[in-house]
Amino acid sequence: MGLMEQLDIDAILTNVRDALSSGNWKQAVDIVEALRPQDQAEVFGDLPPREQDQLLPRLDIENSADILEELGEEDAAEVATRLEAGDLARILDEMEPDEAADLLGDIPPKQAMEVLAAMEDSEEVRSLLVHADETAGGLMTSVEVTLHKDFTVEGSIAHLRAVSPKSESVYYLFVVDEMHKLAGVVSLRQLVVSPPRSRIADIMNSDAVYVRVDADQEEAARLMSHYDLLALPVVDENDCLIGIITHDDLVEVLEEEATEDIYRLGGVADEQPANAPLSATLKARLPWLIVNLGTALAPAAVLSLFEDTIAQVAVLAAFFPVVAGVSGSAGTQTLTVIVRSLALGSIEPRDGLRALGKEVLNGVANGLAIGTLIALIAYVWKGTPVLGLVVGLATLLNMIGAGIAGVLVPLAMQLLKADPALASPILVTATSDAFGYLVYLSLATLTLGMLI
C-alpha cells in the first residue's frame, strides 16, 4: 500500500512541466492522476496558466472536478473563466453542489448563466446560489438522502442502497416528517447496529441541533464546534430541511476566522498570503497605515505641547520608548486576550466590568514591576533620582491606562456590533502613547527645577 509520506510537490511539479513542455501529455496526466485530489490541486495551482489549459482538458472529468473543488477560490475562478461554457458545465456536474455554486458565484455573471444553461443538474446548484456567501445557506450543500420517521431500519438501509449516495457526508442521516420538517437525526452507525425491524422514530435523536439558513456562518461553526458535530442541518423559516453543512466547511471557517482575527490584530485589512501580488498587498495595508498616521497625531500633539520642557531636559526623550512603548505592549497583551476570549465565547460583553477590574490590578502589578526597574535604570544611567521617580511613576500610571484601553476598546467595538479585532493595537497604542506622554511630561514639567 502507498503509505503516507511527505510529498515533494516541487519535484512532482518539475516532472509534470517537463512532460508538458515535451508534448508528452499522457505522462503528465498519469503523474497528476496518481496523486490525491488535494495534491493534484496543489501541483495544478502551481502551473502557469498556459500549462493549466493544456493539462485540464486531458484529465479525467472527475479529476478535473476534484481539482476545481480543492483549488483556492480565486485560483479556481481564474481557471474556470478561461473554459468554454460546455466544458465547465460538464465539470460542474461532477462537483459537490455547494462547491459548484460557490464557483459560479465567483465567475462573470454572463458566463455563469451560460454554464447553468448547459448543466445537466442545474436545479440543485440554482437553489444554493440564492444564499449570501457568509451565511449558513452559503455554506450548505444539498442533502442526498433523507429518511422518513415511519421507515424501518432495514427499509432505511434498502433506501440508502437504492440512492447510493456519492458523498461521504451520510454519517448522519436526517429524518423528516410528512411536511419535510426536520424531525431528528440517526447516525449511520446506529442504523447499521440497530435491530432491522426497529422504527426510525424510535431510534432517532429527536433533539437535533440545527441552524437557520440566514444565520451567520460563524454561528454555524460555533454550533458544530461546541457540539462536536460532523454535519449540521440547515432549515428554512418553516423548519423544513433544505441542506447540510459538512465538517470540511467547519474546518475552513475556523481557519478563515482565525486568520481574519490575526490579520486584523496585525493591522492588515484582508486575508492576503505572503505571496499575493504587490497591488493587493498595498490595498490591504496602506489604508490602515493612513489611519495609523491619523491616530499618531494625538501623541504627536501631546509632545508638541511640551516642546519647552523637552528643550530644557532633552534626556527625557531617552525614556519615551519605555514610558510609551512598553506600556503600549501591555495594552496590546490585554487587547489580544480580550479579543480572542470574545471570539471563542469564553467571555461576554457583560463580563466587561470584572475584566476591567482584573486588568487594572494587572496594570498595577506589572506597572510596579516595570516602573521600579526602569526607575532604577534611569537613576543609574543618568544619575538623577528625580528622573527615575518621574519615569517610574509615569510608567506605572500608563500601564494602568493601557490595560483599561485594552479592555474598553474591543468591548466598545463588540457593543457597536463591529468585530472586536478591528479595534487593533493601533487604537490602543495611540491611546497609551498619548496618555503616557501626557503623564510623563506633566510630571517632568512639575518637577522641572529638580531635573535641570
Add this chain to the structure above:
Amino acid sequence: MGLMEQLDIDAILTNVRDALSSGNWKQAVDIVEALRPQDQAEVFGDLPPREQDQLLPRLDIENSADILEELGEEDAAEVATRLEAGDLARILDEMEPDEAADLLGDIPPKQAMEVLAAMEDSEEVRSLLVHADETAGGLMTSVEVTLHKDFTVEGSIAHLRAVSPKSESVYYLFVVDEMHKLAGVVSLRQLVVSPPRSRIADIMNSDAVYVRVDADQEEAARLMSHYDLLALPVVDENDCLIGIITHDDLVEVLEEEATEDIYRLGGVADEQPANAPLSATLKARLPWLIVNLGTALAPAAVLSLFEDTIAQVAVLAAFFPVVAGVSGSAGTQTLTVIVRSLALGSIEPRDGLRALGKEVLNGVANGLAIGTLIALIAYVWKGTPVLGLVVGLATLLNMIGAGIAGVLVPLAMQLLKADPALASPILVTATSDAFGYLVYLSLATLTLGMLI
C-alpha cells in the same frame, strides 16, 4: 422536537443553584440531565466547587463521564482530584479512552495509580498513557473495530453488529492484514452500499493517509485538514495500526494552534482566557514586558545619543510617533502576514528572498505615500520646509527597514526551529524604533542649521 435555540446558560445556572441550596437534589439533577453534554459541562463548570461535589455523585454515571469529557482540562482535573479513587474509576470506565488517559495525566500521579488499579477497562487507557501530550499518540484513541482484508462486506457488517461500537467514530473502518499492519480504509457508507459478497480488499482504498505515533500533533492536524479527513489512523514503527485521531481532536488542535499564534503575536506567553486568575495572567505577561523593557533600551540609547540635537530642535520630538510608530505598524503588518503564511504552509523559508524583495517594494510604496503625507503635515503645522523633508525621508527609509525586519525576524525564528510567532511584534518594533530614530535624528543633525 426540541429544536436548537440559544440557551440561557445563566438562567439555567441560577435554577440549578437554587435547587441545590434548598436541598432539592432531584430537581437540580433533572435540569442538568435534560441538557446536551456540552451544555451540562458549561453549567457544571460555572458552579462553585462545593456545589459541584454535591451534584456530581447524584448524576447518572454516563452524564458524569460526559461532563468530565467536555469540561476544560484544568477544570476536569480539579473536579477529579476531589473524587474518591473508586468513584473516579467508575466514571473513567464510561469515558472515551483518550479522554480518560488525558485526565489521568492531569491528576496527581499517586491518585492516578489508585484509580487505574480500580478501573475495569484499564488496559486500553494504560496503553494510551505512555504517549507524550503534543504528539499524535497523545491525541489518539483506541480503535473499536478493525476489518480484515479477506472479510466480505456482509461479514464486515455482521462483525460490526456483533462488536456494536459505542463511538460514532466508525465512519471510517480501517483494514489490517494478518500482521495487524494498516492495509487500507473503507467508509461505513461504502460498506452499506456495496454488494454484500464483495471482498473488503476489493472495495477498500489501499492508499490511506496515516501518521506515526511520535509525530507532532500539528502534523496530524495538517494532514487531516489538508486531506479533509474525519479520522486519521496512527501506526507504530512497524506500520501496525494502534489508534485513530478523530475529528473533534482536529477542531481542538486547530483552535489551540490559532490561539497560540494570536497570543504569541500579542506578546502573551500562555493561553490564558480573559477570566483566568490574576497570578496566571501576570506569569503569562510580565516576562514579555521585561523582555520588551530590554529591547526598548535600544531605541532609548539612540535617543540618548542625540540629546543635543533634541535640546536644540525640540519640535523634532513631535514626529517620533510617526517616524517610529507608523513604521513599526508597517513592520507588524509584514510580520503578521509572514507568520500566518508560514503557519498555514502557504510559504516556506526558501521563499524568503522573494518575500523580502516584495516587502522592500511594499515599503517603498507605503513609505512614499505616508512619507509625503507626513512631510506635508509637518510643513503646514510647523512652517519649516526642511523639517518636512527630514520627517518624510526618515519615514520612507524606516518603512523599508521595518518591512525587512518583518520578513527576516520570523524567518530567522523558523530556521532556528523556533515558532515564528515568538518573534512577536516586540522585536520588530524595537528594531524599527531604533533604526527610525537613528535615521531621523542623523538627518536632523546634518541639516541642523536649517532647522533652528
